[in-house]
Amino acid sequence: AHDLELVGVGKVYDNGTPAVIGFDLAVEKGEFIAFLGPSGCGKTTTLRMIAGFESISSGEMRIRGKRINELPPERRPTSMIFQNYALFPHMTVRRNVGYGLEVKGLPKAERDAKVERIIETLGLGDVADKRPERLSGGQRQRIALARGLVVEPDILLLDEPLGALDANLRKAIQNELKLLQKNLGITFVFVTHAQSEALSLSDRIVVMNQGRVEQISPPHQLYRRP
Ligand code: ADP
Ligand code: ADP
Numbered sequence: 001a002h003d004l005e006l007v008g009v010g011k012v013y014d015n016g017t018p019a020v021i022g023f024d025l026a027v028e029k030g031e032f033i034a035f036l037g038p039s040g041c042g043k044t045t046t047l048r049m050i051a052g053f054e055s056i057s058s059g060e061m062r063i064r065g066k067r068i069n070e071l072p073p074e075r076r077p078t079s080m081i082f083q084n085y086a087l088f089p090h091m092t093v094r095r096n097v098g099y100g101l102e103v104k105g106l107p108k109a110e111r112d113a114k115v116e117r118i119i120e121t122l123g124l125g126d127v128a129d130k131r132p133e134r135l136s137g138g139q140r141q142r143i144a145l146a147r148g149l150v151v152e153p154d155i156l157l158l159d160e161p162l163g164a165l166d167a168n169l170r171k172a173i174q175n176e177l178k179l180l181q182k183n184l185g186i187t188f189v190f191v192t193h194a195q196s197e198a199l200s201l202s203d204r205i206v207v208m209n210q211g212r213v214e215q216i217s218p219p220h221q222l223y224r225r226p
Helices: 043-051 093-103 108-121 137-149 167-184 195-201
Strands: 004-012 018-027 032-036 058-063 078-082 155-159 187-192 204-209 212-217
Touching: 004 043, 018 043, 018 212, 032 043, 032 167, 032 195, 043 078, 043 155, 043 187, 078 137, 093 108, 093 137, 108 137, 137 167, 167 187, 167 195, 187 195
Parallel strands: 032 187, 032 204, 078 155, 155 187
Antiparallel strands: 004 018, 004 058, 204 212
């Protein structure tokens, strides 16, 4: 089975807005997929439906062959990373990173081992006992990544995660994302309105416009006529 499958997925908001229409996609395990398109084309809505934060109006979603339409977010094998990081300001980095495992009720020893490993992977050792409010944007985004990865999701969902960073940091985090993809072998679904980001990061780009998929192609074929 594919890692992630969307079959005819649609979303109509309660106010009647048709945000996503007939979305079809099949993603291989370990692939890096970008949703690319102008503001309002339905990228975030699609990501939120995969995460379970938004209900699905029509069609079906499957992860590793299993239908997920009705599963609550906490029971899906996904993690979502936001542009504004959504960290807890009053908790240390270590506690922020371990929060998801705490909620899941994992025993402390097991939790600590997983947290230390991911903190090491993302180079956060030196700031592990600090609070996020005292750290830079790049460090905060690494904490958010660590928090998403520590629960060992099958699929990492990223909603414009680089939008708040300056150009140098953006490049650095891009490189780290590629390394994580290679080393962890998990699937990435990445939302962006920046073409350059989609081109340099993804294995395949899903081009969206007004709620529909216009084209799905690897970066080097993006401008080639089908
Ligand atoms: P983005 O373009 O990154 O999705 P927006 O600024 O469009 O962000 O949306 C920010 C928030 O407002 C989101 O939670 C989105 O669901 C909500 N939102 C966007 N458009 C509408 C709308 N027409 N009616 C109600 N909520 C909306
Ligand atoms: P993108 O992420 O590509 O900017 P969105 O998925 O945020 O696009 O939005 C797709 C469409 O759905 C837009 O027309 C937006 O205004 C609308 N929309 C988003 N969130 C809501 C909401 N909570 N209620 C109603 N309409 C929304």
